[in-house]
Amino acid sequence: MIPVEPLTAGSFEPFGRVIEADPATAVEINAGFTTRFHALATADTGDGAAILSIFRGRPRPLAVAMLECHPLGSQAFMPLGGRDWLVVVAETPGAQACRAFHCRGDQGVQYARGVWHHPLLVLDTPQDFLVVDRAGDGDNLQEVFFDEVPISLPR
Amino acid sequence: MIPVEPLTAGSFEPFGRVIEADPATAVEINAGFTTRFHALATADTGDGAAILSIFRGRPRPLAVAMLECHPLGSQAFMPLGGRDWLVVVAETPGAQACRAFHCRGDQGVQYARGVWHHPLLVLDTPQDFLVVDRAGDGDNLQEVFFDEVPISLPR
Numbered sequence: 001m002i003p004v005e006p007l008t009a010g011s012f013e014p015f016g017r018v019i020e021a022d023p024a025t026a027v028e029i030n031a032g033f034t035t036r037f038h039a040l041a042t043a044d045t046g047d048g049a050a051i052l053s054i055f056r057g058r059p060r061p062l063a064v065a066m067l068e069c070h071p072l073g074s075q076a077f078m079p080l081g082g083r084d085w086l087v088v089v090a091e092t093p094g095a096q097a098c099r100a101f102h103c104r105g106d107q108g109v110q111y112a113r114g115v116w117h118h119p120l121l122v123l124d125t126p127q128d129f130l131v132v133d134r135a136g137d138g139d140n141l142q143e144v145f146f147d148e149v150p151i152s153l154p155r
Numbered sequence: 156m157i158p159v160e161p162l163t164a165g166s167f168e169p170f171g172r173v174i175e176a177d178p179a180t181a182v183e184i185n186a187g188f189t190t191r192f193h194a195l196a197t198a199d200t201g202d203g204a205a206i207l208s209i210f211r212g213r214p215r216p217l218a219v220a221m222l223e224c225h226p227l228g229s230q231a232f233m234p235l236g237g238r239d240w241l242v243v244v245a246e247t248p249g250a251q252a253c254r255a256f257h258c259r260g261d262q263g264v265q266y267a268r269g270v271w272h273h274p275l276l277v278l279d280t281p282q283d284f285l286v287v288d289r290a291g292d293g294d295n296l297q298e299v300f301f302d303e304v305p306i307s308l309p310r
Binding site: 019020021025029030031033034035036037038039040041042043045049050051052053054055056057058059060076078079080081082106108110119120128130131132135 | 174175176180184185186188189190191192193194195196197198200204205206207208209210211212213214215231233234235236237261263265274275283285286287290
């Protein structure tokens, strides 16, 4: 069983950045009508380009039997429906190292280049995400497969 | 008065890209549990980096008395609250050329590099946006000011 931890900037630091309205980053702009939470993440796309896509995630069994990583660039996910979702990451590829994070609907993440992670995990209903990742030459996908391990949601 | 037009990829083409779940871009990924609407926009950051920020916009008078542009990079806005919002852009800096677009809550935009636009315009309530723009050396902000022109919302 993989227990689910709350997502915080500190706990997620080995894997990348949390994208949330962190007051420490706030700057007032636009004659005071906008607060800019500045540079919460920087896209790392090497010799490629940073592209913006929408991912429409549908519910799937909450279990982990594979991980993937993108060796050539970072990948950021920001929920557009304001609903909670899950992230599974690992410092080494395999079931043993998996950590699961419960993300609030106002929290996104950016996986650093090469970080092993599970594909998008929404909870009860479909949700769209804005995704910022890399386009360019080269093979930017690696995958590992293993025996299925369930994710244990907190009660 | 600046009338408000519906936002479409075609009408917005002189100014940049509309970020929405365009079926023409759809690819099924993640064992069929995710639809990727691919490469809806490409960040144009020249010698700079693409950064992700959150902008928290608050309601302001629906009138235009200035425009700004970013000569060194593109700037994308994606609403995170699912609520409608407005965009004002112009092919030349000044009140006469202004065009206003009504964006649905599931539509974002990316202003192309150098496109004149008004700062963030939310409607009745505050809304957060994910913003992808440029960080780097150089002066990436130009502004023009002029006599105020009201925006005319459709009835």
